[in-house]
Amino acid sequence: MNPSVFSFPNKIVFGNGTINTLSEQLSAFSLRKILLVTDEGIREAGLTDEVTKRLESAQIDYAVFDGVHGNPIEADVLDGAEIFQKEGCDFVIGMGGGSPMDVAKLICLKVTHELPLETYSNLHGGSEKITSNLPSMLAIPTTAGTGSEVGRGAVVTLKSVNRKTLVFSPHLLPKVVIADPKLTVGLPRKLTAATGMDALTHNIESYLSTVYHPICDAIALGGIRLVAQNLHRAVENGGDLEARGGMMIAAMMGAIAFQKELGVAHSLAHPLSTVAGLHHGLANAIVLPYTMKFNREAAPNRLRDVATSFDVNVNGLSLEEAAQLAIHQVTQLCEDIGIPARLREVNVTEEMIPALAKAAMEDACHLTNPRPCTEQDMIDLYRQAI
Numbered sequence: 001m002n003p004s005v006f007s008f009p010n011k012i013v014f015g016n017g018t019i020n021t022l023s024e025q026l027s028a029f030s031l032r033k034i035l036l037v038t039d040e041g042i043r044e045a046g047l048t049d050e051v052t053k054r055l056e057s058a059q060i061d062y063a064v065f066d067g068v069h070g071n072p073i074e075a076d077v078l079d080g081a082e083i084f085q086k087e088g089c090d091f092v093i094g095m096g097g098g099s100p101m102d103v104a105k106l107i108c109l110k111v112t113h114e115l116p117l118e119t120y121s122n123l124h125g126g127s128e129k130i131t132s133n134l135p136s137m138l139a140i141p142t143t144a145g146t147g148s149e150v151g152r153g154a155v156v157t158l159k160s161v162n163r164k165t166l167v168f169s170p171h172l173l174p175k176v177v178i179a180d181p182k183l184t185v186g187l188p189r190k191l192t193a194a195t196g197m198d199a200l201t202h203n204i205e206s207y208l209s210t211v212y213h214p215i216c217d218a219i220a221l222g223g224i225r226l227v228a229q230n231l232h233r234a235v236e237n238g239g240d241l242e243a244r245g246g247m248m249i250a251a252m253m254g255a256i257a258f259q260k261e262l263g264v265a266h267s268l269a270h271p272l273s274t275v276a277g278l279h280h281g282l283a284n285a286i287v288l289p290y291t292m293k294f295n296r297e298a299a300p301n302r303l304r305d306v307a308t309s310f311d312v313n314v315n316g317l318s319l320e321e322a323a324q325l326a327i328h329q330v331t332q333l334c335e336d337i338g339i340p341a342r343l344r345e346v347n348v349t350e351e352m353i354p355a356l357a358k359a360a361m362e363d364a365c366h367l368t369n370p371r372p373c374t375e376q377d378m379i380d381l382y383r384q385a386i
């Protein structure tokens with residue numbers, strides 16, 4: 001057996017009202033001024049006030065950058081880094097969904113690493129060029145999906161290639177996470193559904209991935225179970241704090257699990273954002289059942305375990321029948337929470353497929369898919385899902 005390296009993440013302060021511990025968490029750092037990185041939607045929803053009012057009462061100096069796009073672009077990082085430097089900041093808080101948290105991570109990188117962002121891309125062996133010399137970061141998720149708060153990666157669309165690019169380094173990991181389910185209660189129904197499906201996709205794809213990591217496997221199955229128990233509830237009743245908390249943990253479990261990488265659903269989803277402008281979670285949600293069918297023969301045991309995590313009784317069933325039940329459960333969940341069944345319902349057209357398939361092949365996620373993928377497979381999967 002090849003040697004394996006297992007690493008686990010950061011300090012997570014979880015629970016309703018844990019935002020009240022903000023100044024206590026910050027007191028562990030000697031800091032001068034904070035850059036709060038977020039997006040307009042979070043600010044307009046009043047969520048940044050939850051941070052700024054506590055910083056003010058603790059007399060901690062701060063500046064705000066709220067210009068992060070829904071699908072973050074390189075300019076977001078450069079703009080934020082400029083404010084960080086102009087304001088003399090030395091600490092970053094990333095608040096919001098995956099986009100502000102990823103941009104916050106990359107601002108930390110950019111202010112101490114001078115080469116163009118592209119140089120640090122995972123595709124070009126960029127991880128090796130990232131040193132520990134980064135300002136510290138605290139993450140405050142306001143969605144339950146990406147799990148970026150416990151992840152070492154950040155995804156951004158690079159201007160030069162117009163492609164979602166992963167920057168990966170253990171040094172990008174936020175030092176502390178405040179995971180307060182109360183901050184997610186105002187998340188609209190559609191976003192709750194889409195982000196929750198991103199969490200489910202992380203858990204399922206990492207469980208099916210070909211990388212050896214039995215610790216993450218157990219976490220992924222636990223994450224699937226939490227999504228099965230809580231996502232529909234959270235969509236139906238946004239104020240259900242128990243369901244919101246379950247989803248917040250499921251999202252973090254998904255992101256911890258995908259240390260063992262992902263699969264073809266994410267390779268199909270990334271171009272759906274860059275080419276067709278879809279929300280990342282929604283793109284994953286629509287393609288996920290089709291990718292599970294695609295993987296049915298390559299990973300029937302694993303799909304049976306997914307069915308079991310949905311609390312389905314698979315006793316007496318053949319492997320194939322049990323795997324089919326897993327696909328059925330995911331399809332049913334999508335329907336229950338209002339995810340469109342087809343890409344055409346979200347304005348993806350047949351004409352886009354060649355460009356989508358080409359970009360999907362260039363995306364690295366499918367390299368650990370249990371069934372190897374060709375460009376024709378990508379075309380077929382998009383056709384099935386359209």
Ligand SMILES: [Fe+2]
Nearest residue numbers: 146198202280
């Ligand atoms: Fe994702």
